[in-house]
Amino acid sequence: MEAARLTAPPDWLERIVLLAIPPAARESVAGDLWETYRSPRQYAAEALRTVPFVVASQMRRNLNLPAVMLQGALIFVFFGGPATSVLLPVLLLRDAYQQTCRPRPQHVFRETVLLSAAVMALLLLIMSAKSPFPASAGIDHATWFSLFLNALFLSPFLCLLRAGLILQGDRSRLLTAGELPRDALAQAYAKFLGDNLCRNLLQAVALAFAALCGFFLGWNGLVIGLFVLASLYLLQDCAQRRGSQLDFVSLRALYQQELARQQHLRRFLRWLWFTPVLVALHARLDTAGLEAGRPIAGLLDCVAVAILCFLLAALDREHGGRVQEQIGLLDRAREKISPAYP
Amino acid sequence: MDSLGQFEQIVLTAILALDDNAYGVTIHAKVEELSHPKKAARGAVYATLDRMEDKGLISSWLSEPTKERGGRSRRHYRIEKTGAKALKESARTAQRLFETIAQNLGGLSWKPPG
Numbered sequence: 109m110e111a112a113r114l115t116a117p118p119d120w121l122e123r124i125v126l127l128a129i130p131p132a133a134r135e136s137v138a139g140d141l142w143e144t145y146r147s148p149r150q151y152a153a154e155a156l157r158t159v160p161f162v163v164a165s166q167m168r169r170n171l172n173l174p175a176v177m178l179q180g181a182l183i184f185v186f187f188g189g190p191a192t193s194v195l196l197p198v199l200l201l202r203d204a205y206q207q208t209c210r211p212r213p214q215h216v217f218r219e220t221v222l223l224s225a226a227v228m229a230l231l232l233l234i235m236s237a238k239s240p241f242p243a244s245a246g247i248d249h250a251t252w253f254s255l256f257l258n259a260l261f262l263s264p265f266l267c268l269l270r271a272g273l274i275l276q277g278d279r280s281r282l283l284t285a286g287e288l289p290r291d292a293l294a295q296a297y298a299k300f301l302g303d304n305l306c307r308n309l310l311q312a313v314a315l316a317f318a319a320l321c322g323f324f325l326g327w328n329g330l331v332i333g334l335f336v337l338a339s340l341y342l343l344q345d346c347a348q349r350r351g352s353q354l355d356f357v358s359l360r361a362l363y364q365q366e367l368a369r370q371q372h373l374r375r376f377l378r379w380l381w382f383t384p385v386l387v388a389l390h391a392r393l394d395t396a397g398l399e400a401g402r403p404i405a406g407l408l409d410c411v412a413v414a415i416l417c418f419l420l421a422a423l424d425r426e427h428g429g430r431v432q433e434q435i436g437l438l439d440r441a442r443e444k445i446s447p448a449y450p
Numbered sequence: 451m452d453s454l455g456q457f458e459q460i461v462l463t464a465i466l467a468l469d470d471n472a473y474g475v476t477i478h479a480k481v482e483e484l485s486h487p488k489k490a491a492r493g494a495v496y497a498t499l500d501r502m503e504d505k506g507l508i509s510s511w512l513s514e515p516t517k518e519r520g521g522r523s524r525r526h527y528r529i530e531k532t533g534a535k536a537l538k539e540s541a542r543t544a545q546r547l548f549e550t551i552a553q554n555l556g557g558l559s560w561k562p563p564g
Contacts, residue, residue: 116520135512137496139522140474154492161493165500358530361509439512440523 125155130166166204175376210429224263287444290356312342356443371431473524507533
């Protein structure tokens with residue numbers, strides 16, 4: 109027991125170091141630091157020298173430039189330059205510390221209840237006698253009451269939606285960890301590529317159609333351009349990287365790279381699909397809300413934007429966690445060698 | 451194919467030399483040995499390994515957890531075909547440089563081990 113304490117870092121110090129290391133690199137980096145442990149001081153100094161490099165590397169690795177630029181542009185449109193300069197590094201750090209598993213149900217429901225509580229608190233503040241917002245908003249008490257009731261129902265509704273996402277994630281089949289024949293891995297990879305091809309083709313057509321509709325509906329030119337570019341990118345992405353000649357280790361590496369690449373692509377497309385809605389809400393906020401002297405209508409639009417962004421972020425976390433779980437399982441998979449027959 | 455940076459060449463050579471035993475701690479020790487008298491930060495080695503893995507020059511996987519690492523796994527690395535090709539190309543360039551310098555300046559008494 110005493111010997112173990114001398115060759116292992118103190119618990120509190122290890123917990124701090126573990127928190128600082130991004131989850132994707134935690135297992136190997138923390139293990140390496142433990143293996144070379146000599147004293148708490150040496151351990152802390154080595155961790156201080158190592159962790160910044162690991163964080164920077166994970167930031168680069170997980171950087172989803174198109175999605176971050178799109179999110180940055182939306183933040184700029186809604187909140188302006190100063191908020192963008194503060195929130196962009198937060199987005200990059202959030203990517204570096206991306207979880208390697210799906211969010212736990214308790215965590216998901218706590219988050220959802222907190223958001224709903226914040227919405228209700230905002231409504232109560234608006235309705236209260238000491239509200240800083242002008243009472244002449246043109247909304248009678250019956251409407252206020254119905255708004256409050258809607259906010260009350262928001263929490264179970266969002267919880268149900270997230271529970272649905274968790275159940276859907278549970279249903280999707282993941283490759284099993286442990287021993288896996290090379291052919292089974294190649295089959296799984298080929299199926300993954302086939303599914304992606306269908307999905308990308310469908311999305312490319314849908315994006316092109318949406319861009320055409322947007323042109324006639326008078327969407328922002330930049331948004332239409334983004335839809336067209338994304339559609340063209342998806343069409344050229346149909347040329348796939350097959351790995352039929354590769355051995356188990358190389359095929360696994362290719363599969364993991366493709367999983368991560370497709371995750372980045374899906375996240376960008378998810379935000380792109382909702383961009384016209386967010387841009388329209390912002391335009392409404394300007395014309396029918398704040399500038400028209402109706403701050404409450406504007407605030408309600410802000411609430412709608414917050415809920416929409418919350419749902420998109422939830423989808424990102426759910427899908428991203430599932431992909432990271434799959435990558436982790438592949439990391440631990442061993443090649444099962446079939447017995448040779450005489 | 452991108453050419454390799456000097457540190458990338460050293461890390462790839464370390465993986466090549468370590469063969470089946472190439473993971474964070476051993477790669478860092480070998481990199482320090484190869485780049486002597488210069489010191490190399492372990493974090494820089496991790497960052498380089500990540501970058502080369504993204505380029506497809508190496509691949510990695512996790513081993514079984516071990517007691518001496520607090521129940522954690524090692525991340526093992528292996529050179530891929532593209533990595534080996536890039537390393538050979540770098541070695542050819544280094545050899546040309548070595549021969550040209552030795553011819554014109556002399557005094558390069560270093561000999562490869564073995």
